[in-house]
Amino acid sequence: MECPECHSYHIHKNGHRKSxxxxxxVKCGRQFITEYQQRGYSDDVKCNCLKMYVNGMGFRAIERITGVSQDFDYGLG
Ligand SMILES: [Zn+2]
Structure with a gap:
């Protein structure tokens, strides 16, 4: 479990929100729920997309093949 903001592992439970x-x-004060981290695509899928991208494939083609939206934030910038 790590903070989605600063990637610190210094995390405390902070009650429940909608069950x-x-x-x-603790480091940056960011609050999040467990489901937050499960949103989006798995690292495997992201890795695959990035491989295609660095091989010169456009995001539109990648979307066709993998189903990953071309609007998806790859963390490239
Ligand atoms: Zn943090």
């Missing part, structure tokens, strides 16, 4: 476990990052 989901709520956490707070």
């Amino acid at each position: 989901k476990q709520n956490y707070i990052c």
